[in-house]
Amino acid sequence: MIRHYFGTDGIRGRVGEAPITPDFVMRLGYAAGKVLASDRSGFATAGNPTVLIGKDTRVSGYLLEAALQAGLCAAGVNVRLVGPMPTPGVAYLTRALRLQAGVVISASHNPFEDNGIKFFSATGEKLEDATEAAIEEQLSRPMQTMQSRDLGRVKRIEDASARYIEFCKSTFPFDMDLRGLRLVVDCAHGATYHVAPSVYHELGADVIAIGDQPDGTNINFECGATHTDALRAAVRRHRADFGIALDGDGDRLMMADPDGVIYNGDQLIYVIAKHRQQMGKLKGGVVGTLMSNLGMAHALERLGIPFERANVGDRYVLELLAERGWQLGGEASGHILCLEKHTTGDGIIAALQVLRALRESSATLAEYTADLQLYPQTLLNIPVLDKVDLQHVLIQQSVRAAESALGSTGRVILRASGTEPLVRVMVECANAMAAKNEAERIAGAVKLAAA
Numbered sequence: 001m002i003r004h005y006f007g008t009d010g011i012r013g014r015v016g017e018a019p020i021t022p023d024f025v026m027r028l029g030y031a032a033g034k035v036l037a038s039d040r041s042g043f044a045t046a047g048n049p050t051v052l053i054g055k056d057t058r059v060s061g062y063l064l065e066a067a068l069q070a071g072l073c074a075a076g077v078n079v080r081l082v083g084p085m086p087t088p089g090v091a092y093l094t095r096a097l098r099l100q101a102g103v104v105i106s107a108s109h110n111p112f113e114d115n116g117i118k119f120f121s122a123t124g125e126k127l128e129d130a131t132e133a134a135i136e137e138q139l140s141r142p143m144q145t146m147q148s149r150d151l152g153r154v155k156r157i158e159d160a161s162a163r164y165i166e167f168c169k170s171t172f173p174f175d176m177d178l179r180g181l182r183l184v185v186d187c188a189h190g191a192t193y194h195v196a197p198s199v200y201h202e203l204g205a206d207v208i209a210i211g212d213q214p215d216g217t218n219i220n221f222e223c224g225a226t227h228t229d230a231l232r233a234a235v236r237r238h239r240a241d242f243g244i245a246l247d248g249d250g251d252r253l254m255m256a257d258p259d260g261v262i263y264n265g266d267q268l269i270y271v272i273a274k275h276r277q278q279m280g281k282l283k284g285g286v287v288g289t290l291m292s293n294l295g296m297a298h299a300l301e302r303l304g305i306p307f308e309r310a311n312v313g314d315r316y317v318l319e320l321l322a323e324r325g326w327q328l329g330g331e332a333s334g335h336i337l338c339l340e341k342h343t344t345g346d347g348i349i350a351a352l353q354v355l356r357a358l359r360e361s362s363a364t365l366a367e368y369t370a371d372l373q374l375y376p377q378t379l380l381n382i383p384v385l386d387k388v389d390l391q392h393v394l395i396q397q398s399v400r401a402a403e404s405a406l407g408s409t410g411r412v413i414l415r416a417s418g419t420e421p422l423v424r425v426m427v428e429c430a431n432a433m434a435a436k437n438e439a440e441r442i443a444g445a446v447k448l449a450a451a
Contacts, residue, residue: 005139006132008313008418010118012107015060020115022067028117029071031138033152035131036100037076048152050078052094054085054160055105056191056249059216060115064105068117073152074145082160084214086191086250087118088346089164095124095343096163106191106249109226110420112217124343126315161195168199171341172352176359179204182240184256186231188224189214190248196348200244203352208238225252225334225347232260242355242365246347251314252334253347255354257365265334266296268354270372271365272338273305273328275357283340287320287329289313290413294428295374302371313418314345375410376432378439380425381417388423388450390414398445402427402438410435414442423450 005011005019011028013020019028037049051072055061061084069079077100082093087104094102102120110116119127119135127135145151183205187193189212197209210230211223223230225247235243235256243256255263263271269286276282285306288296292309300307308324310316314335321329321339330336336350354365361368388395395414402412410429417424423446427439 003132004136006136008315009108010104010116012110012114012116012419014113015063015115020060020064022063025064025067025117026071026074027139027143028135029068030075030143031071031135031141032101032103032119033072033075033077034138035134048076048078048150049100050080052080052082052090052097052099052102052157053105054082054087054090054093054102054191056107057084057189057193057214057216057219058107058112058115058248060112061105064115064117068103068105069154071143073154074143075152076146076150077152079152079154081154081156083156084191084194085160085164086195086346086348088251088342088344088349089160089191089195091120091124091344092164092167092342093157093160094120094122096167098122104249108249108419109220109224109247109252112219112221116419120344126318126344165195165198165202168195168346168348168352169203171338171349172203172356176356177204178355178359181242181355182206182208182238184208184210184231184234184238184240184243186211186223186225186228186234186243186245188220188226188246188248189218190220190224190246190250192246192250192348196244196246196250199348199352208234208240210234219248224248225254228254228256228262231256232262236260244347244351247334250347251345253336253350254334255351255365261366263365263369264332265330265336266293266332266374267365267369267372268334268350269328269330269336270296270299271357271368272336272350272353273300274303274368275353275361276328277303277305278361282328284324284326287317287324287326289317289331290415291332291426293332293374293377294411295372299372312415318344375428375430376435377426377428378432378435380439380443381420382423382425382443382446382450384421384423384446384450386450387416388446390416390423392449394445394449395442398442402442405438406434412438412442414446
């Protein structure tokens with residue numbers, strides 16, 4: 001479908017600029033409410049449908065939450081508020097409480113000036129394209145507020161965090177704990193600040209929390225899964241066994257070993273896949289994306305584990321997993337899906353799966369991934385004001401030249417970001433300098449084409 005508002009992960013942008021404005025978000029709430037009211041997703045409900053709203057810690061969340069609930073109520077939809085809550089927490093609670101949908105107000109790993117809206121279905125999964133298309137179509141129609149007796153009502157769920165903490169703990173074996181482990185947990189001053197440390201502490205770990213003092217403007221700032229220097233330093237300073245870095249809405253994960261070495265999503269997926277194969281519990285293979293490292297694909301192949309690539313975005317990973325009937329997949333950026341544990345990517349839960357693998361194998365991260373050698377990758381993000389035609393002759397000439405130079409030893413990926421005004425260039429090959437040179441050449445062509 002042609003998307004006017006929805007990207008690969010909901011609707012996102014700079015607060016105060018279209019479409020992240022109070023009037024649009026109110027209309028979006030109304031449109032979503034009308035679509036949800038007409039499709040109860042198979043759940044029997046008396047009276048108005050009910051939608052859950054969670055958010056991360058951005059100061060703009062107050063503004064957008066009020067606008068969103070006004071639109072939903074105008075459409076005759078009841079609202080349940082949970083305040084700051086990780087994105088996967090909203091997905092879980094929506095399903096557990098048998099609600100018609102969940103909504104997260106978050107821009108994930110973006111800076112605090114941005115914000116966004118993403119939806120989950122009654123089953124705790126990202127909305128299907130057809131449902132997003134129906135919401136966009138409804139947005140083109142005028143709002144017609146329900147009569148007063150039919151308006152939605154708003155209530156707050158007071159024990160939402162405790163429910164989600166217990167759910168996360170339930171994904172870890174009951175006869176196993178984390179006693180004896182010292183963990184540094186970086187919450188990115190985001191939605192996991194009051195959840196993640198408790199999960200690991202209640203399982204027995206000695207937890208040092210950082211990035212757990214949100215002030216509305218410091219989310220993701222020099223911390224979390226996208227800025228791991230703070231984690232590395234804290235792990236070494238506290239002589240921790242592991243570091244766990246989450247992003248602003250809790251669906252990305254990076255980890256560190258005692259030496260402060262960072263392990264990305266590809267490496268952590270490999271750990272989980274290898275462990276499950278050893279335990280005889282790996283169902284099918286692994287789904288990555290176009291950006292997944294060639295080294296991971298080769299390492300999985302050596303283990304006899306099938307590997308397939310989806311388009312970039314965890315929703316596309318999820319679609320291919322469902323198509324294949326597999327359970328494990330994700331992205332190098334740290335989105336990791338363990339579908340037998342949760343319906344969506346969850347950084348807290350993914351870290352528990354890694355810790356389980358290492359506890360049961362009595363291995364370190366370095367030892368468990370010794371047979372995985374990642375290829376050097378250069379990833380460049382080129383800011384653009386308007387959409388760039390990636391088929392432009394200058395761009396395509398530079399891509400063909402790079403592919404010719406790399407031959408069969410490397411790959412070139414060129415794509416427009418689905419969440420930010422960026423063109424992403426990734427070049428991967430065995431030679432790090434060659435990857436850097438070719439990526440810079442393609443980036444120069446993109447800049448010329450965009451000028």
